[in-house]
Amino acid sequence: MSGTQALVIGGALSAAAALAHLACVFVGVPAYRFMGAGEKMARAAEAGKVQATVVTLAIAGVLFVWAAYAFSGAGVIARLPFTKPALITISAVYLARAASFPLLKPAFPENAQTFWRVSSGICLVIGLMHLYGLIARWSAL
Template identity: 60%
Template structure:
């Protein structure tokens, strides 16, 4: 089972790293990328105006996703074991799954984001969360 857990956590880490890179691409490309990613017209307009908020928010999300990728890779055995890796991975798994399932509750808080954004991003979060869950569940003793 360790092989499955390592594979799942490697895949989960890759998903998180790709999500982080997608967020960084929004910063580099600007308003058109914010629109394509469904971040909402308010974020896109703020980026067009050169305001700092879209960059800071997006950098924060990218950094968080990058750290989460590192935790998954650590749990998979790639590099040194991070402190509290087991419990960090449990928390990360829970956040991804909660974000995926909770979109009907949190969607009204962000009225500028499209329904397409919520459906696709929630599906991605469920996929990544489930991949983490498989990895954590099958690697539990080794984490």
């Protein structure tokens, strides 16, 4: 697999994760519960509290930006400012999130075990795609 392909896959997965977060906003409480966001978030959405929507939209926005940086690094879209440092940071955040779930779990006790395993696995895959693409395309960035 080339670095370009890895970054395109990483970007597509980041965009898919962003869309999954948007699904929570547009589908509502059942999507929050299905995605394992935790009962606290589901209840907040159920009660119509704006906080659940704002947090979810913010996460989706960040994930869309990260997808754009992956696509930029792959050369699929125009070069964005600070592409190399952004991809370093994005890779590090995804990999740190994947590795740190045992430390994060106590802070979010309402999140299901399945949520932690699935989301951490997804973050690991996306982080590795970004990292591989970054290393392979280092001189082109």
